[in-house]
Amino acid sequence: MMATIISPNPAMQDLKLTFQESTLIFPSQQTQKRSFFLSNLEQFLNFNAQTAHFFHASPDFPPKTVAQRLRMAVEKVLVPYDFMAGRLKWNGPLGRVEIECNGAGVGFVVACSELSVDEIGDLFCPNLGFKQLAVQRLENLDDHDQPLCVIQITSFKCGGFAIGMSVNHMLLDGLAAKMFQENLASQAFDDHKPLPFIPFHNRHLLAARSPPLVAFPHPDFLKPAGPVIGPPRPGSKRELDYIVLKITPKDISFLKALSSCDIDKNKDKEITVLNIMDIRSRMNNALPLEYCGNAIFGGYALAKCEDIEKWPFSELVKMVSEGLARVTDEYVKSAIDWLEINKGMQFGDCIVTSWLRLGFDQVEFPWGKPACCVPVANQLERLCWVFSGADGDINVLVQRPDEEMERFQFHFHNFFENSTD
Structure with missing residues (x-):
C-alpha cells in the first residue's frame, strides 16, 4: 500500500457552532507586574499555534461541568504562568519584543455544535472547520487588547467535546505546551493536586553573549529587508491549500529501507529544509526539562533542486541527519548572536515540526485522556x-x-511509484 493523500472534507468547513461565552479570565491571585524577556529564538515566532483535543462523552463530566472545571483550572494555573495573561510589548530602544506581565487575562470561549463527533469524520485528518474549535481572538476586543492565549471548549450533540487552544508561539514551544497542559489538567481535579511540573521561567539562559560572537556560517538565516520597527507577524497573504499525507507503518519501513540502500522547478535554485528540534539537552549547561519557553531550533539541510532530483534518497537522509547533528551548544549560541546583530530570522522552504514524542494524548484530565x-x-x-x-x-x-499544491502532490505520488517499481 502506497502512502496516500487525504484532502480535508470541504463539507466540514463549518461545524455549525453557537458561541455561548467569550470572555477574559484572570489569575486567581494577584501577580507581579513586570517586563518578561523573550530570547532571540522567540522574536520571530509571533503567530498562533492552534490545537484541538477531542474527548469522548463522560456521564460524570458533561460539557457544562467540564467548562466550569476548566475555567477554575485556568484561573489557578495563570498564577505560575502569569506571562500568559500578559500582552506583547515592543521595546523600541532595544529593538525587541517583550511580554508585559499585566494580568490582562487569557481568552475563554464556550461553544456548542449542532453536529456529533461522528459526523465530523476522521478526527486525525484536520478539517478546515477545526479552526472554529480554537479561535484566535475575542470579537469584542480591539487588536491591542487581544489575549496571547485563548482556551475553548466546544460540546457536540453526542456529548463528546473538544478543548481547543490558540497560543502565541512566543509563549511556549511544544514541550512547554505539553507541560502546561499537564499542569492545567492537574488543577481541574477537585482534590487540589500539586503542579506536576514547576515551570522554569528564566529565558535569559538563551540570551546573546556580550559581545556577540558569530562563529559559524548561518545560510538558513535571513536579514530583514529594512529597519525593524515592531514585532514581525509571519503568515502568508496567499490563499493556501491543505492536505494530509497518511503514511502507514509499511510506508515507514519502506522509507527506512530505501534510506539505507545504495519536478518542474528551477534546477539551480537552492532549497532549505528545517527540521525543528528540542535543544534542552544539547546545551553544555543543559536547560532544565521544565524550561518554559522556546528551546527549539531548526537543523537545516540545503541543496540545489538539480541535486535533489538525481541523488539517491539515502544521500538526502544523510543531509538531514548532518543538519540535526550540526546543532551543538556553540552553534546555537552563534545563531543567537547572529540574531542579536542582524535582527533577522531563520528561514526554510519547508519547515518540519513533529508532535510524535510530545505526548499530548497522554495528558490525564478528570474526564480522561484525549481520544485524538x-x-x-x-x-x-x-x-x-x-x-x-x-x-x-x-x-x-x-x-x-x-x-x-498540485505540483507537490504529483511529486509525492511519483516518488513512491518510482521507488516501488
Whole structure:
C-alpha cells in the first residue's frame, strides 16, 4: 500500500457552532507586574499555534461541568504562568519584543455544535472547520487588547467535546505546551493536586553573549529587508491549500529501507529544509526539562533542486541527519548572536515540526485522556506538522499555496511509484 493523500472534507468547513461565552479570565491571585524577556529564538515566532483535543462523552463530566472545571483550572494555573495573561510589548530602544506581565487575562470561549463527533469524520485528518474549535481572538476586543492565549471548549450533540487552544508561539514551544497542559489538567481535579511540573521561567539562559560572537556560517538565516520597527507577524497573504499525507507503518519501513540502500522547478535554485528540534539537552549547561519557553531550533539541510532530483534518497537522509547533528551548544549560541546583530530570522522552504514524542494524548484530565490531538491549519505556508494518526499511521499536515499544491502532490505520488517499481 502506497502512502496516500487525504484532502480535508470541504463539507466540514463549518461545524455549525453557537458561541455561548467569550470572555477574559484572570489569575486567581494577584501577580507581579513586570517586563518578561523573550530570547532571540522567540522574536520571530509571533503567530498562533492552534490545537484541538477531542474527548469522548463522560456521564460524570458533561460539557457544562467540564467548562466550569476548566475555567477554575485556568484561573489557578495563570498564577505560575502569569506571562500568559500578559500582552506583547515592543521595546523600541532595544529593538525587541517583550511580554508585559499585566494580568490582562487569557481568552475563554464556550461553544456548542449542532453536529456529533461522528459526523465530523476522521478526527486525525484536520478539517478546515477545526479552526472554529480554537479561535484566535475575542470579537469584542480591539487588536491591542487581544489575549496571547485563548482556551475553548466546544460540546457536540453526542456529548463528546473538544478543548481547543490558540497560543502565541512566543509563549511556549511544544514541550512547554505539553507541560502546561499537564499542569492545567492537574488543577481541574477537585482534590487540589500539586503542579506536576514547576515551570522554569528564566529565558535569559538563551540570551546573546556580550559581545556577540558569530562563529559559524548561518545560510538558513535571513536579514530583514529594512529597519525593524515592531514585532514581525509571519503568515502568508496567499490563499493556501491543505492536505494530509497518511503514511502507514509499511510506508515507514519502506522509507527506512530505501534510506539505507545504495519536478518542474528551477534546477539551480537552492532549497532549505528545517527540521525543528528540542535543544534542552544539547546545551553544555543543559536547560532544565521544565524550561518554559522556546528551546527549539531548526537543523537545516540545503541543496540545489538539480541535486535533489538525481541523488539517491539515502544521500538526502544523510543531509538531514548532518543538519540535526550540526546543532551543538556553540552553534546555537552563534545563531543567537547572529540574531542579536542582524535582527533577522531563520528561514526554510519547508519547515518540519513533529508532535510524535510530545505526548499530548497522554495528558490525564478528570474526564480522561484525549481520544485524538491534532494541529489546526494556519497561514504558515511552509510548515509541515507531523503527528500520530489512527492505527499506527503517521499523518503530515501540509500547507502550500494553491498554485504549488498540485505540483507537490504529483511529486509525492511519483516518488513512491518510482521507488516501488
